[in-house]
Amino acid sequence: MKKYIVMECHLSYAVVLDEDGRFLKVANRNYKVGQTVTNVVEMQIPQSVPKEKKSRKWLYTLAAMAACVIIVVTLVFQMGQMTYASIYMSINPEVRIDVNRKDIVVGLNGINIDGNDLIKGYDYKRKNLDLVMDELIDLAIEKGYLYEGCKISLVLDAESNEWIVTKSNDLPIHLNKYLSEKLTFTIEISVKKATNDQIIIPINPNDSDYDDSDYGDSDYEDSDYDDSDYSNPSYDDSDYDSPSNDNPSYDDSDYDDPDDDSDYESDSGMTDYGS
Known part of the structure; x- marks a missing residue:
């Protein structure tokens, strides 16, 4: 069994000298300097990480950060190019x-032939809405589309009511x-x-509130109705008017007395239906 001489004592560790003359760092078990001990617990010194692995970790970190920056920049750019509202001039x-949301023009299209001619060769990129409208109006004047007394129609198309209200007030002021x-x-x-647009027809299961006053027939008066055209002057019902006009071939004698069943007598002599 090896023996060790305690050379130094510290709070959590001690330095001992073994039989081979090596100094070892061991756990301090309440040792005292000069004490001879056995069964020491040598403390392991962690191995240093190779520089190559450290550099790889930094590369991975930098690559991840660069990817995040690219994603953010791409999203911001796409949001800047998204159409927020449209104006039909x-x-x-x-x-x-x-x-877009900042009133930067992100698209310009001609609706008709003259519209395509107006914007032909015009560069709208990265320009504000007011500037684009001013320059398009100047082009319209130059090409003879806009002259004294003309009318400029603006149709606003946006989901934001606030934007529509704001532009309805600001654009006329700016153009004037x-x-x-x-x-x-x-x-x-x-x-x-x-x-x-959807047409929604409400259905109320309780029709106690139903009021048909709106369905009055006041609009259907028959004051203008004339049925004179429906009279048939050639029609003659005189044959049905006179009681003397009897049909000699018609005999209803059998139907005069409902209790008379004389005509129903059988050969056996039975005059009633009773037994």
């Missing part, structure tokens, strides 16, 4: 202007200010109606 050319020194015109603003 009609002069004679009709175009549709799509905007922009065109005040160029020409006189009129602006008409409306809201695009949904194409999938």
